[in-house]
Amino acid sequence: MRQRLVVGNWKMNPSTLEAAVDLATRIARIDGGPIDVGIAPPHVALARVREAIGGSAVLVYAQDVHWETEGAFTGQIAAPMIAGIAAGSIVGHSEVRRDQGDDDARVARKAAAALAHGLRVIFCLGESLAQRRAGETDAVLRRQVRDGIGPLDRERATPSTLAIAYEPIWAIGTGEAATAAQATDAVARIRDELGRLGAAAGAFTVMYGGSVTGANAAEFAAAEGVDGALVGGASLKPEEFAAIVAAFR
Ligand code: PGA
DSSP: OOOEEEEEEEOOOOSHHHHHHHHHHTTTOOOOOTTEEEEEGGGGGHHHHHHHHTTTTTTEEESSSSSSSSSSOOOOOHHHTTTTOOOOEEEOOEEEEHHOOOOOOHHHHHHHHHTTTEEEEEEEEEEOOOHHHHOOOOHHHHHHHHIIIITSOTTTTTTEEEEEEEEGGGGSSSSSOOOHHHHHHHHHHHHHHHHHSSSOOGGGGGEESSSSOOTTHHHHSSSSOEEEEEEEEGGGGHHHHHHHHHHOO
């Protein structure tokens, strides 16, 4: 049985530290039962949120991490800075790829840095609308797995440290989620490529992300091969996030 995982990616929300602590405190009351539940607050809120939710089982993730451990990288956060605070980090989110020019090689280096410092990784990948329309989805997903996950140290990137999030870019924040069938199909291709790398593909948690809501979560929870959700907008509403967690329990 693969570990199920539902994580809220707060992105650049909420706008005050007080609101972040309040949101985290409410989410910390959600009972995930056997599944892992996580939140990814903005960097500036990580320590306060971690402190505020105390002994809760909710995992705190960073939204991104740099590949270097220190140095002249204005605005960036290094893995050792968050290692004592966060359980892991998201890497490769399409908004970071878009805004910071991250390519597969850079995302691989970020994931490697996080893993080297004992952090778990949620590795995001997914095709754009233009790529899907051009029939390139399969090639894009396979390339992202090969070039982003392929270089990782197999001893460190294990099913307990590395989860993958299939996030079609056209479904993120658009209200137009993929269908469960599209998610299942993409996840199968991702696992197939992982297998080609020699990884125990069937053991890795693969989540779906992109306009997951309380209303459609059950479809994804029932979709073959989908082990969880990476949730943006709906993760800012504790009741709705709780409903998504409940769907995957
Ligand atoms: P969304 O974002 O749920 O708001 O579409 C998902 C994500 O970017 O992880």
